[in-house]
Amino acid sequence: MSDVAIRSWSAAEIAAGDWTIDHRDDVDGLAAEIRDVLERGPGFAAVTGVPVDDLDTACARALAIVGVLGRPLPQGPERAPTLTWLIRDEGTSRFAADGAYEKGIYTSKSHDDLDIHNDGAMRPHGHEVDLFALLCVEAAMAGGENVFVSSGAVIDALRADFPRAYERLCQPFAFERSHVAYAGQDLVSWAPVFDLAAPRPRVRWNRQRIEMAPPVTGVPLTADDVSALDAMDAVLARPELRFRHTLARGELFVVDDARMLHGRTSFRDDPAAPTGRCLVRVLLARH
Numbered sequence: 001m002s003d004v005a006i007r008s009w010s011a012a013e014i015a016a017g018d019w020t021i022d023h024r025d026d027v028d029g030l031a032a033e034i035r036d037v038l039e040r041g042p043g044f045a046a047v048t049g050v051p052v053d054d055l056d057t058a059c060a061r062a063l064a065i066v067g068v069l070g071r072p073l074p075q076g077p078e079r080a081p082t083l084t085w086l087i088r089d090e091g092t093s094r095f096a097a098d099g100a101y102e103k104g105i106y107t108s109k110s111h112d113d114l115d116i117h118n119d120g121a122m123r124p125h126g127h128e129v130d131l132f133a134l135l136c137v138e139a140a141m142a143g144g145e146n147v148f149v150s151s152g153a154v155i156d157a158l159r160a161d162f163p164r165a166y167e168r169l170c171q172p173f174a175f176e177r178s179h180v181a182y183a184g185q186d187l188v189s190w191a192p193v194f195d196l197a198a199p200r201p202r203v204r205w206n207r208q209r210i211e212m213a214p215p216v217t218g219v220p221l222t223a224d225d226v227s228a229l230d231a232m233d234a235v236l237a238r239p240e241l242r243f244r245h246t247l248a249r250g251e252l253f254v255v256d257d258a259r260m261l262h263g264r265t266s267f268r269d270d271p272a273a274p275t276g277r278c279l280v281r282v283l284l285a286r287h
């Protein structure tokens, strides 16, 4: 274990952890149990059997439960903010036809694979995200598997095997965020990937957003920057750190955004089904 406040968990340790909670109507009791699991577990808790008969019920239930843990943050465009963002395939893609990243789109509205990241990386709309919740309303026909990696494990591995990269990752990078900036807000957010000296340790990772920043800032990534990002990716690719889990209908994951990084494989919906994979996401600032 490192001297930083973020404990390291391997995928096997995560898999062996006791982080599943049965849903019950007592919201305060449920939230207290989630808080307890978050504290002693790897950095997430899963509630199973949440009622998701329709989208409104699911959204209300997710908000009621996690609203005890933190203040839900507005997501989406300024003209139509929501506390319950729907992650589903609405036909966008994070890639343009030439393979470059598509600007200004919500990658959460695609069926693409999403590289490992965390949701607070670019301070969406200027908010610090402490926790987020994902409630599965509908699973995909195929794919849509989540991967979770303990940021403590990443820090330990980088320090041991890539110390120079780790040093660079403790210095600021620019994260492009035009899709989550209100009018008047900066289109990039500058911050280190690892900001562990802060009163509340912060981890910010989203390589796509770091790679999209130079055209906005006019500051190119140096060869040293790129090798630091490559070292991070090399560690994130280690199978012994990657805990894989496919959310089932009615499953609610509450995740500590600093302690767990996450990604998702691409998915396919049943073209004959009326709806497809759908998760409700709530972003939270701790009370």
Ligand SMILES: O=C(O)CCC(=O)C(=O)O
Pocket: 087, 107, 108, 114, 119, 144, 146, 262, 263, 264, 279
């Ligand atoms: O679809 C998922 O499972 C997660 C999506 C996600 O991480 C995001 O949209 O930020």
Ligand SMILES: [Fe+2]
Pocket: 117, 118, 119, 262
């Ligand atoms: Fe995410």
